Amino acid sequence: MTVTAWLKRIDPGTHRRIKGLRLVTAYGIAWMMGDLQGLSWQIPGQASLGAVAAGMALWASVSEGQTTRAASSRDLVLLVFAAVIGAMVVSVLAPLLAGLGRAGPELPLVTGAFLVAYLKPSGILGAGLGSQFYIGQLLAYGAGLEEKDLTLIAVAGLIAAVAAVVPRLLTGPAEHPSLSASSPEIGAVFHAQALRMGLQAAAAALVIVALNGWFGLEKSAWAITACTYVIVGTASGTMDRVLRRVLGTAIGVPLGLACLPIASQLPMLIWTMAGLAMVVYAMALPERYDVACGAYAFALIITLAVRGETSAIMLVSRGWETLIGGGLGLATAMLILPLRTS
Numbered sequence: 001m002t003v004t005a006w007l008k009r010i011d012p013g014t015h016r017r018i019k020g021l022r023l024v025t026a027y028g029i030a031w032m033m034g035d036l037q038g039l040s041w042q043i044p045g046q047a048s049l050g051a052v053a054a055g056m057a058l059w060a061s062v063s064e065g066q067t068t069r070a071a072s073s074r075d076l077v078l079l080v081f082a083a084v085i086g087a088m089v090v091s092v093l094a095p096l097l098a099g100l101g102r103a104g105p106e107l108p109l110v111t112g113a114f115l116v117a118y119l120k121p122s123g124i125l126g127a128g129l130g131s132q133f134y135i136g137q138l139l140a141y142g143a144g145l146e147e148k149d150l151t152l153i154a155v156a157g158l159i160a161a162v163a164a165v166v167p168r169l170l171t172g173p174a175e176h177p178s179l180s181a182s183s184p185e186i187g188a189v190f191h192a193q194a195l196r197m198g199l200q201a202a203a204a205a206l207v208i209v210a211l212n213g214w215f216g217l218e219k220s221a222w223a224i225t226a227c228t229y230v231i232v233g234t235a236s237g238t239m240d241r242v243l244r245r246v247l248g249t250a251i252g253v254p255l256g257l258a259c260l261p262i263a264s265q266l267p268m269l270i271w272t273m274a275g276l277a278m279v280v281y282a283m284a285l286p287e288r289y290d291v292a293c294g295a296y297a298f299a300l301i302i303t304l305a306v307r308g309e310t311s312a313i314m315l316v317s318r319g320w321e322t323l324i325g326g327g328l329g330l331a332t333a334m335l336i337l338p339l340r341t342s
Contacts, residue, residue, distance in 0.1 A: 052140075062282065
């Protein structure tokens with residue numbers, strides 16, 4: 001099958017390609033706005049304001065799925081706000097938990113893992129809010145933000161909201177959501193399913209935190225992310241997502257590593273390749289989770305490299321951390337209140 005035929009089959013109306021370009025644009029706008037010298041110099045803290053804002057804008061754009069400009073803009077603002085709350089929670093709690101050792105600052109991520117899985121059955125916006133809360137936690141944890149950085153987080157949220165909304169206003173009716181905005185189920189059955197999924201994700205995340213404390217994982221946050229996002233409504237569905245995530249990562253990571261020799265010499269080419277990979281991610285995510293995971297793993301590796309990450313062990317660990325997280329997610333889905341049918 002040719003590339004053109006694949007594009008036509010998976011994205012016949014070019015709507016997902018437009019969304020992919022939108023989220024890449026939101027990322028770039030947020031990063032540039034955050035790195036304005038007159039702004040960044042006035043914000044306390046050592047973290048990159050642009051990096052935090054760009055992460056919030058990117059993943060808010062991924063999670064949003066409305067059909068009109070007004071509804072999309074509203075949801076994007078709410079999604080960015082959820083990321084801000086998540087980042088603030090980690091910034092306040094992580095320093096307090098540092099006395100528990102290496103794994104202490106990671107403990108707040110368990111709450112984010114629970115919310116991601118618990119809110120997943122509640123519809124597009126609900127699932128996006130849970131995901132964004134966790135994304136905010138990841139951004140704060142990765143940047144080492146503390147209570148003194150609350151102003152930075154708030155400003156990053158304002159930048160991210162603007163950067164995410166403006167491209168959506170420009171795409172207008174040319175973009176359709178990847179998923180239909182169906183109404184979530186309600187009632188005892190829904191709450192029981194959501195609670196089970198939340199407990200499964202939280203249990204897997206807690207085990208990873210403990211493993212990091214005991215043995216010292218290279219990049220344990222990646223394992224927590226893997227176990228969090230593979231949890232779905234049934235054990236068989238979780239198994240399918242684990243296999244697809246592992247397969248995609250196993251392809252994307254080596255492709256990214258192959259580009260390392262040119263990362264320092266041709267940074268603009270690397271950023272262009274990363275942008276194209278994120279467009280593929282947006283196109284494939286609704287139907288081809290394996291392709292989406294591979295595209296994101298590739299983009300992650302090459303962007304880390306172009307930003308100065310030279311540790312081959314850390315970059316390769318994306319593969320085994322995904323395997324650890326996916327395996328633990330599958331184990332909890334099958335052992336802790338397993339759901340056999342949706």
